[in-house]
Amino acid sequence: xxxxxxxxxxxxxxxxxxxxxxxxxxxxxxxxxxxxxxxxxxxxxxxxxxxxxxxxxxxxxxxxxxxxxxxxxxxxxxxxxxxxxxxxxxxxxxxxxxxxxxxxxxxxxxxxxxxxxxxxxxxxxxxxxxxxxxxxxxxxxxxxxxxxxxxxxxxxxxxxxxxxxxxxxxxxxxxxxxxxxxxxxxxxxxxxxxxxxxxxxxxxxxxxxxxxxxxxxxxxxxxxxxxxxxxxxxxxxxxxxxxxxxxxxxxxxxxxxxxxxxxxxxxxxxxxxxxxxxxxxxxxxxxxxxxxxxxxxxx
Numbered sequence: 518x519x520x521x522x523x524x525x526x527x528x529x530x531x532x533x534x535x536x537x538x539x540x541x542x543x544x545x546x547x548x549x550x551x552x553x554x555x556x557x558x559x560x561x562x563x564x565x566x567x568x569x570x571x572x573x574x575x576x577x578x579x580x581x582x583x584x585x586x587x588x589x590x591x592x593x594x595x596x597x598x599x600x601x602x603x604x605x606x607x608x609x610x611x612x613x614x615x616x617x618x619x620x621x622x623x624x625x626x627x628x629x630x631x632x633x634x635x636x637x638x639x640x641x642x643x644x645x646x647x648x649x650x651x652x653x654x655x656x657x658x659x660x661x662x663x664x665x666x667x668x669x670x671x672x673x674x675x676x677x678x679x680x681x682x683x684x685x686x687x688x689x690x691x692x693x694x695x696x697x698x699x700x701x702x703x704x705x706x707x708x709x710x711x712x713x714x715x716x717x718x719x720x721x722x723x724x725x726x727x728x729x730x731x732x733x734x735x736x737x738x739x740x741x742x743x744x745x746x747x748x749x750x751x752x753x754x755x756x757x758x759x760x761x762x763x764x765x766x767x768x769x770x771x772x773x774x775x776x777x778x779x780x781x782x783x784x785x786x787x788x789x790x791x792x793x794x795x796x797x798x799x800x801x802x803x804x805x806x807x808x809x810x811x812x813x814x815x816x
Contacts, residue, residue, distance in 0.1 A: 520544070521775045527758040530749030535741055540705040541764040551767040558774035559599030565778070566636060568786035570604040573634040575694045575784060579777065580642045583702035584740060585730045586712040587763045589640055592702065596774045597638065606631055609640040618659055622646045622679075623686055633694060643686070644699075644747055647679055651743040652736050680750040691755035698780055699756065700773060701744060702763035706737050 521544065527533055546554065569575065581589045593607060608629040617625045623643055631637030650656045654671045665671060687697050713734075716726040733740075752758045761772045791799065 521772050522759075522779045525759045525761050525772065525776075527748060527752040527760060528754045530752040533745065533749040533752065535703070535745040535748070535760070538703055538760040538762070540703050540708065540762050542762040543765055543768040546768055546771060548765075548767050551771060554771055555595065555767075555774055558771070558778055559596070562774065562778050562781065563599045563601070565781040565784075565786055566600050566604055568788055569636070569781065569784070570601070570634045571788050572786055573789075575696060576631040576633050577636045577777075577780065578631060578690065578695050578697045579636065579638045580644070580697065580699040581638070581640050581702065582642065582644050582648070582699065582744070583763065584704050584709060584737075585733065586709050586716070587702040587704040588766050588769060589702060591766060592700075592770055592773055593638055593640060595770045596777065597636075600636060604634065605636045605638065607638040607640065610642060610645065613659075618661070622660065623682065627686075630690070630695060642699075643683060644751075647676065647683070647747045647750075648740065648743045651676070651746070652739045676746075680747070683751050684753065684756075687751070687753070687756040696780060696784065697756040698776065699751075699758045700776075701748060701758060701760050702769060703760050704763040706734075708764045709734065 524544070525538070569577065581593065583589050597605065597607075606629075610625070610629075613625065626639070626643040629637065629639065654668045657665060657671055658668070665675070690697055713726065713730060716722040748758045748760065759772075759776055761769055763769050
């Protein structure tokens with residue numbers, strides 16, 4: 518478990534380079550064993566989720582970021598399928614609405630945070646505000662920020678402050694019981710092309726494809742620079758990034774489940790213990806129920 522967790526974990530961005538991380542590494546795993554391995558991991562996660570929910574002291578926020586066709590939706594569906602839906606919530610963030618643009622860029626993400634005892638999954642996240650907006654800074658103008666009247670006003674200092682806001686946000690979450698883990702599904706440009714072509718060639722997958730996907734692909738290098746900078750600026754011990762190879766979906770799902778399980782295991786979760794007075798009342802209630810059963814059997 519530790520091997521995968523530590524292999525892809527980033528907590529210090531001072532020397533981080535995206536080029537140092539493979540897109541097709543599968544470790545010592547083979548595809549033939551993937552279903553069995555993933556099933557076992559999901560079973561263990563489900564048990565720990567029950568303890569997380571019962572303890573009601575901490576929450577887990579899982580963030581997924583990736584280029585189009587990297588497999589975010591499938592990864593969420595496969596790795597979280599064993600979790601009790603009552604203790605989990607998934608948000609997929611699209612373009613901000615008019616109401617959301619009237620607030621600071623973190624507002625809509627704060628509103629979607631998981632309550633104590635729950636697991637929250639954000640499909641895309643507040644990082645879009647230093648990713649797509651970094652590639653297309655004209656989107657920042659929609660926020661109607663003071664002092665930002667044109668793209669020329671969006672300088673290095675602006676981005677430094679935005680990274681700082683994200684670090685402060687995640688530090689605040691950690692201090693208040695929300696454990697944050699962030700996944701970047703590291704897809705190669707070649708594999709993205711193959712997946713786009715499959716979506717075009719397969720009528721059952723046509724709905725997944727958008728012409729905008731090809732348009733954004735033209736900015737691939739810009740996006741890689743934006744991801745590298747965002748990860749480098751916001752990787753911390755409290756809110757680590759995991760840069761996962763995404764060319765082989767089956768391995769990506771194993772890696773995600775392993776890291777989630779490892780993270781939950783480190784929380785030392787326990788079912789809450791009742792005070793002595795509560796235990797006594799519980800015992801009394803049990804005796805009453807037993808007596809009720811006995812009376813029901815009397816002719």
